[in-house]
Amino acid sequence: MPFGLKLRRTRRYNVLSKNCFVTRIRLLDSNVIECTLSVESTGQECLEAVAQRLELRETHYFGLWFLSKSQQARWVELEKPLKKQLDKFANEPLLFFGVMFYVPSVSRLQQEVTRYQYYLQVKKDILDGRLRSSLEQGIRLAGLAVQADFGDYHQFESHDFLREYVLFPMDWTQDEAVLEELTQKVAQEHRTHR
Numbered sequence: 001m002p003f004g005l006k007l008r009r010t011r012r013y014n015v016l017s018k019n020c021f022v023t024r025i026r027l028l029d030s031n032v033i034e035c036t037l038s039v040e041s042t043g044q045e046c047l048e049a050v051a052q053r054l055e056l057r058e059t060h061y062f063g064l065w066f067l068s069k070s071q072q073a074r075w076v077e078l079e080k081p082l083k084k085q086l087d088k089f090a091n092e093p094l095l096f097f098g099v100m101f102y103v104p105s106v107s108r109l110q111q112e113v114t115r116y117q118y119y120l121q122v123k124k125d126i127l128d129g130r131l132r133s134s135l136e137q138g139i140r141l142a143g144l145a146v147q148a149d150f151g152d153y154h155q156f157e158s159h160d161f162l163r164e165y166v167l168f169p170m171d172w173t174q175d176e177a178v179l180e181e182l183t184q185k186v187a188q189e190h191r192t193h194r
Contacts, residue, residue, distance in 0.1 A: 021083055025050055025095045028120035039083045043076035050097055058114040063100030066090045129169045142167040143189025162187060
């Protein structure tokens with residue numbers, strides 16, 4: 001050691017690593033972020049850290065959930081320490097960000113990022129089969145989703161890219177011919193949105 005200093009080596013944990021933990025959070029766009037939190041941090045503190053990264057101010061509509069050891073979705077209790085909940089009930093330390101409270105009209109949502117997160121949640125719920133719709137409603141919603149995700153119809157020479165884009169719940173797309181017909185109807189629906 002320079003200057004002749006002798007330092008003792010110890011096997012103690014670093015205080016920072018002993019009092020902190022890292023958890024992963026899957027966002028509604030399927031990206032995963034990591035948050036480093038104190039072991040005493042509440043679910044609310046984790047939610048606020050996620051909201052800060054998303055630049056989301058209207059946090060009262062959202063929550064965090066995890067899969068329990070029995071593979072059931074369980075909402076994080078925001079006022080309680082997060083690590084204790086995960087250690088006691090979670091299958092793994094992976095959280096999911098999502099809409100916890102729905103509003104009767106999106107006009108009540110003031111922030112554009114809030115409306116976008118709602119859009120992602122509803123789209124995910126439809127594709128996962130948690131929200132059901134008729135075939136006509138599904139085509140209309142898929143056309144609106146294409147408009148929201150890709151823009152105006154006239155920007156594309158071909159709508160072949162829609163074949164790679166998930167537009168419908170899995171139980172609607174078992175037959176390849178039916179999927180092709182539905183995709184063409186979505187392209188026609190997209191044409192009407194400008």
